[in-house]
Amino acid sequence: MRPLCVLRVLGIAAACAVFGVFLPSALAAPEAKAEQPAPPSEVEAELMTVLAAKEELFLSIRESAANLKPYYVQQVLAGDPSHQRELIDRLADSRHMPNADELTQLFASLQNQLDALGSIASFRAPVYAPSGQAAEKEVLRLGGFSFLSEGRYLVYSPEVDRLIELPRQPAPNLLDLAREYARVEAPSLAPVAIDPSAGQTLQLLVQVPTLRERIAQGGVVGYLILVLAGVAYVLAAYRFVELTRIGQRIRNQLQSSRPRLDNPLGRVLARLEQANTNEEEVLYLTVEEALTGEQAHLERALPFLKLVAAIAPMLGLLGTVTGMIKTFQAIALHGSGDPKLMSGGISEALVTTVEGLVTAIPILLLHSLLLGKSQTLAALLDAHASAALAARLERRNAPADGDIPPKNRV
Numbered sequence: 075m076r077p078l079c080v081l082r083v084l085g086i087a088a089a090c091a092v093f094g095v096f097l098p099s100a101l102a103a104p105e106a107k108a109e110q111p112a113p114p115s116e117v118e119a120e121l122m123t124v125l126a127a128k129e130e131l132f133l134s135i136r137e138s139a140a141n142l143k144p145y146y147v148q149q150v151l152a153g154d155p156s157h158q159r160e161l162i163d164r165l166a167d168s169r170h171m172p173n174a175d176e177l178t179q180l181f182a183s184l185q186n187q188l189d190a191l192g193s194i195a196s197f198r199a200p201v202y203a204p205s206g207q208a209a210e211k212e213v214l215r216l217g218g219f220s221f222l223s224e225g226r227y228l229v230y231s232p233e234v235d236r237l238i239e240l241p242r243q244p245a246p247n248l249l250d251l252a253r254e255y256a257r258v259e260a261p262s263l264a265p266v267a268i269d270p271s272a273g274q275t276l277q278l279l280v281q282v283p284t285l286r287e288r289i290a291q292g293g294v295v296g297y298l299i300l301v302l303a304g305v306a307y308v309l310a311a312y313r314f315v316e317l318t319r320i321g322q323r324i325r326n327q328l329q330s331s332r333p334r335l336d337n338p339l340g341r342v343l344a345r346l347e348q349a350n351t352n353e354e355e356v357l358y359l360t361v362e363e364a365l366t367g368e369q370a371h372l373e374r375a376l377p378f379l380k381l382v383a384a385i386a387p388m389l390g391l392l393g394t395v396t397g398m399i400k401t402f403q404a405i406a407l408h409g410s411g412d413p414k415l416m417s418g419g420i421s422e423a424l425v426t427t428v429e430g431l432v433t434a435i436p437i438l439l440l441h442s443l444l445l446g447k448s449q450t451l452a453a454l455l456d457a458h459a460s461a462a463l464a465a466r467l468e469r470r471n472a473p474a475d476g477d478i479p480p481k482n483r484v
Contacts, residue, residue: 135172139165139180144232145187158183191218201228204241213237214256219268220276225253229273242279289429291421295393296429299386303433306382309375310440317372317447324454338368338451342459346466354467361463368455372448376441383438390430397423 139162146155146162161179164170194216201211201223214222221228221237227244228237243249248267255266269275289296323337333347334340342364349360401419 132172135177136166136168142184190215193217199237202236202238204239208236216266216268218272219270220273222252222256222266225249225256227252227269227276229276240276240279242282242284244276244279288425292393292425292429293396293422295389295396296422296426299389299393299426299429299433302382302386302389303429303437306379306433306437307440310379310437310444313375313444314440314447317444317451320372321447321451324451328458338371338455339458342368342455343462346459346462352466357463357466361459365452365455365459369448369452372451373445376445376448379437379441379444383434383441386433386437387430390427390433393426393430394423397421397426 143162143166146159161176161183165172165176165180194214196212196214198210199213200208201213202208211223213228216222221230223237223239226249227240229240230236231238244267251264251266255264258264283291289300292299320337323334324339327334327337327340327343330340333343335344342361345364346357346361349357351357397419399419400422404419
């Protein structure tokens with residue numbers, strides 16, 4: 075909006091210059107009635123009176139040119155940048171008297187800049203890499219919003235008057251759109267992402283930490299939580315696969331008439347068949363002992379998962395406390411004027427809390443899943459082992475063929 079206000083002020087100045095307000099009317103055309111020229115002192119006095127009346131107008135022109143100066147520092151101006159900067163410098167100089175030609179040139183320059191901000195153009199300019207090396211490249215200017223070069227986004231830094239390639243680019247899908255847009259012919263339409271803030275949002279991407287940087291902010295406590303989480307996830311995956319295989323082997327055992335030692339049910343049935351006694355109490359204890367061992371094998375590593383799910387939030391709380399201690403130490407040493415001095419401790423406090431919760435919640439769910447799966451297999455073992463024990467006791471109590479009375483024989 076500021077260039078439009080400048081246009082209005084400069085428009086008044088141009089109109090005044092065109093209609094001769096910069097010179098006294100006495101100098102514009104000689105009066106017919108005056109037979110002799112006026113003395114020099116009177117002409118000078120009249121000129122000073124007119125200039126004093128227009129002093130406010132000249133002051134407005136200089137202030138407007140000074141306000142436009144930051145916009146004319148950059149090298150990516152439309153037209154000749156050096157000539158336009160010289161024009162602005164002259165108009166902003168308090169010792170210079172602007173004329174109508176200079177104001178006309180300024181109007182044309184402003185019009186060119188407004189046209190450039192609303193159009194797409196390409197030009198060659200030095201582009202500085204994040205390492206500081208410069209290379210002449212083809213730059214695509216998307217109005218007054220964004221700069222593209224070789225499918226990557228650039229930002230203009232007015233402090234150093236350079237086009238700088240962002241060290242951290244936007245998402246890959248946006249970069250793909252930028253590469254495709256650069257290859258599209260001029261009359262065609264193509265989607266492309268622009269920065270409405272003229273590069274400010276893109277520059278903030280550099281300050282957003284990556285996942286690795288975010289993990290590093292958690293410190294020692296954060297790394298300890300991640301190590302426990304990694305061990306717990308690997309162990310939970312291993313137990314899930316193992317329980318799934320055990321369930322399949324038990325189903326295979328149910329279809330077989332002979333005990334197989336590759337599954338818990340087969341081992342329990344084998345122990346029952348190997349018992350040389352027919353006493354009910356001994357057989358019951360044998361089956362109970364075999365089931366207890368198999369159930370312990372099915373629930374193996376589940377207590378560790380439960381322990382990690384309980385410890386992870388507590389470690390996150392420990393990281394929160396240590397992070398706040400660092401924050402208060404920074405405040406005590408440097409005061410609270412600079413928030414960046416406290417950001418390290420606050421980041422550690424928040425990151426460790428998040429890591430503890432992210433670790434505990436999934437592991438708690440995995441523990442519940444594996445516990446339910448193991449309990450289902452244990453119930454299946456108990457049911458079939460009890461059935462096998464009952465069949466063994468029934469065979470023991472059944473009378474042999476020689477013990478049947480003669481009258482009952484066929």
